[in-house]
Amino acid sequence: MNPFEKIFNYQVMSRLHETGTLAVTSHERTWLKAMLEHPASEQAFTPETLEKLQSMLEGDPALEMKEGFGEKAKSREQQVYHPLLRPLRRLMARKSGILINHRIRDGRIFEEQPGFPFKLEYSMVKREWYLIWYHLRHRALMNTRLQHIVELAEQPVSGEEAAAIEADINRMLEGRKESAVIEVVREYNNELSRILYAFSCFEKQVGYDAVADRYTIRLTFLGDESEYVLSKLRFLGKRVRVVEGDKLKRRMRESAAKALSRYGVTEEQQVAP
Structure with a gap:
């Protein structure tokens, strides 16, 4: 029997998920024990939770990092965790x-x-x-x-x-909500998952026209998030185009005009779609 078969066994993993059981390896327990020794653990956990975790890991070996790890000089960074x-x-x-x-x-x-x-x-x-x-x-x-x-x-x-x-x-x-419809250019249909991932933080509905073989994405977002939507549209480039949403259309035209002007292309020289 393959000793690693249980890791890839879907039925076993599904049953564990149904019962709320989490499989933890000995390496993960050792790593957690080392992390609980960091001073930040007192802020991340309540005293009761911290004491319970420490007691559960009491019999596990400690991870010695003093000699095996080194950290290069780097710029100062902010802590992701906050006490509040x-x-x-x-x-x-x-x-x-x-x-x-x-x-x-x-x-x-x-x-x-x-x-x-x-x-x-x-x-x-x-x-x-x-x-x-x-x-x-x-x-x-x-x-x-x-x-x-x-x-x-x-x-x-x-x-x-x-x-x-x-x-x-x-x-x-x-x-404060706004909406827009984004069309996926047909030749990039195979990149739909990547395009949807770019808009993963927004409320969206995906439509498909079987006759035209065309995907559309209706985005719903807050007004102050429109600039972030624009940054995602610029990132996706020619893979998508805005078909509904006058504000986004106008801002995309302005961005395109500014970009072309840097290369000496005027509005008269631009080819109409």
């Missing part, structure tokens, strides 16, 4: 309100602002966490960097209040 992530997630799970003291760009601090935490987002560009929260006094959505939050405290709200706030937030988000 865990308490904020718990507040959102309880649907509780908050009192927040936060700093703005000019250094001023706004104290005891009543709010309702709605969503945590991570910016891959700035490598920072953001809290999207609803300002109860101004009835507006706020976007605040976690590193700009000076102090945070819980302010419980009733279930009825939480439901009303969430309904108001959803109405605001619906009002």
Whole structure:
């Protein structure tokens, strides 16, 4: 019998998934034990969870990294983890309100602002966490960097209040939504999975016209995300084109005109589609 057969056995893996069982190798246990010795583990886990993990791994060998690993000099990078992530997630799970003291760009601090935490987002560009929260006094959505939050405290709200706030937030988000239809150029149909991956973070619906052998993707996104959609369209290049969405069409034409102008091509010289 092949000793590695169970790793590739679909039925075994499916049964483990159904029962909520996770297969962990001895190497993974050893690596986890070493990671729990890092000071950051005290911030990433509650004391109870950290103690439980350490007790479960007590009999596993330790990973010695002092002599086997070296790290080259590099530029300073920000930590992905932030101490406020865990308490904020718990507040959102309880649907509780908050009192927040936060700093703005000019250094001023706004104290005891009543709010309702709605969503945590991570910016891959700035490598920072953001809290999207609803300002109860101004009835507006706020976007605040976690590193700009000076102090945070819980302010419980009733279930009825939480439901009303969430309904108001959803109405605001619906009002800010935009949509566009992207057509996949037929000769690039075999790259559909790659194209869909580029738009994976957006709400989308895929349509297929069997007669024309044509795929279309209807994207739904917030208004302030349109520039990010444009960056994805530029990345995909001639594989796609915008067939619905006047704003995106206009911005793509502007981008194309600017790019061509760098090479001395004027609007009169451009070939109409």
